[in-house]
Amino acid sequence: MSGVTSVSPDPFVTHRSLLFTVAYEMLGSAVDAEDVVQETWLAWRRVEQAEVRDPRAFLVRVVTRKALDQMRTVARRREEYVGPWLPEPLLTSPDVAEDVELADSLSTAMLLVLETLTPTQRAVFLLHDVFDVGYEELAEAVGKTEAAVRQIAHRARAHVAERRPRGATSRADTRAALEAFRTALETGDLQRLVDILAPDVVMLGDGGGIKQALPRPILGADKVGRLLSAGLPTVVGVMTGELVQVNGWPALLVRLDGEVDSVMTMLVEEGLVCGIYTVRNPEKLSRILDVAQLTR
Template sequence: MDERSEPTPATGEPFAGGGPADSATEAFVAHRNLLFTVAYEMLGSAADAEDVLQETWLRWMRVDLEQVHDHRAYLVRITTRRSLDRLRSVKRRREEYVGSWLPEPLLTAPDVAEDAELAESVSMALMLVLETLAPTERAVFVLREVFDVGYEEIAAAVGKSPVAVRQIAHRARRHVDARRPREVVSPGVARAALDSFRRAFETGDLQGLLDVLAPEVVLISDGGGVKQAAPRPIVGAGKVARFIVGGLGKAQVGLTGEATVVNGSPALVVRVNGGIDGVIAAGVEGGLITGLYYVRNPHKLTRIASETPLVLH
């Protein structure tokens, strides 16, 4: 394969070349961030989303653009189909995953947090809810509820009739609404709660943790069998606080939490003696933390050094 045909736009890197592929390349690059966001919301994995973009690019380069009236819609269709194929294959892999599975955290720009719709759609809490949907339900929900794609287009993307897609969308929406957080809080409120948590976390202050944790708070930690983590979710403020103080807090010297923005929400990069130990994202309602999502699996921490652009349009 020569340099000009190398599919570098799928990686987001510059593409140098000329000739008939230029218009296809320009269209792909123009919509790349959108396509990544679609794939990531369907898969919960940046690595898998990047693979889907590579497959989308290769398929796109074989398309006769004179027959395509809407480049964006066609690219979203290819991305959705490739994401569905991959989602079905990774379901088995996730069933064999060691311990709890969490989405791969992404360092995002502060303006993502200001876009309430986008921030909620990529939040750890909602991404975990999406994991409970069947692959086609997830695709339909993401395309319809997050990206506002029309039923006809979704039908073409998932291989169903528009009538069936409407039914699937209704079922998926009802399923998600019953499980999604009841309250969307401002970044400022979330940051304040997480700051209180950080201070107690760093000092091993049990009472400080109890003061900021909701009574039925849930902690999920993901070590992927590579780093130690709770094998199952821990429920209840007392149990969560004792787990943090006993297992993560005072037992570790040099433990710090660095404020950051992950998946559009305030989060902490946890360091032990300067080295990255993991990322903690939090769900907040009523000023209290209702969910803690601690990703320690080092294979999932490659996207916290530089921002990943996410868009809805």
């Protein structure tokens, strides 16, 4: 009787979700992340795989380098972007929310903080603090000495600490705020939402020059409240909201006459809404109904 030969899974297939997550966190775009993962696969096919001692480390190194290259292209594209830029929202499964560190790093508010880092700082911060990559491996990934990488990590960590949300955030508070907005959409009653706006709330809308959105950030509870009060009654059609999980956090998927119109996420600290982020750019919503495979 002949024995059954087991075939080891391809390491690229095994780690594909991790590679996509690393690329997405560095780029804030699923489309660009997919391009980087594809380039990583091509690089993996070209090497003598049997000689790669640690396939996971090798693949993370390659995807990091490819993402850093892609960030130069992205930076030029962002300079020409019409209106505020927001990261592409991704529908996520419940297990992403259960990984607290991963979900926090994926939130819209945190991705906007990461945008203020240099590309190398962003790579070092994410790979070390989120994906637990050691400094020696990091140095090889970004082409720096280990001592330099430690300094970069220290500066990046301090930069993020100054800008990341300071108050307590909870999914329950975020869900309640989104429910208040859903009520406003469906009944026109904004009071519940206006009551929980933080004095320094900021509202951003991303239409990419394709859909109407906010041309610039709106700051302050009075201005945001007035904008919402003026904007909702002018909508032509039936608007509905569905609570979903986006980037590991509660979010609102908004439909206009049954078609996906936008995705809204919020930053809620100590029960008050500090940030409202709405993506309407259809190019960023093309995959919003498909669950993204994110892991670390």
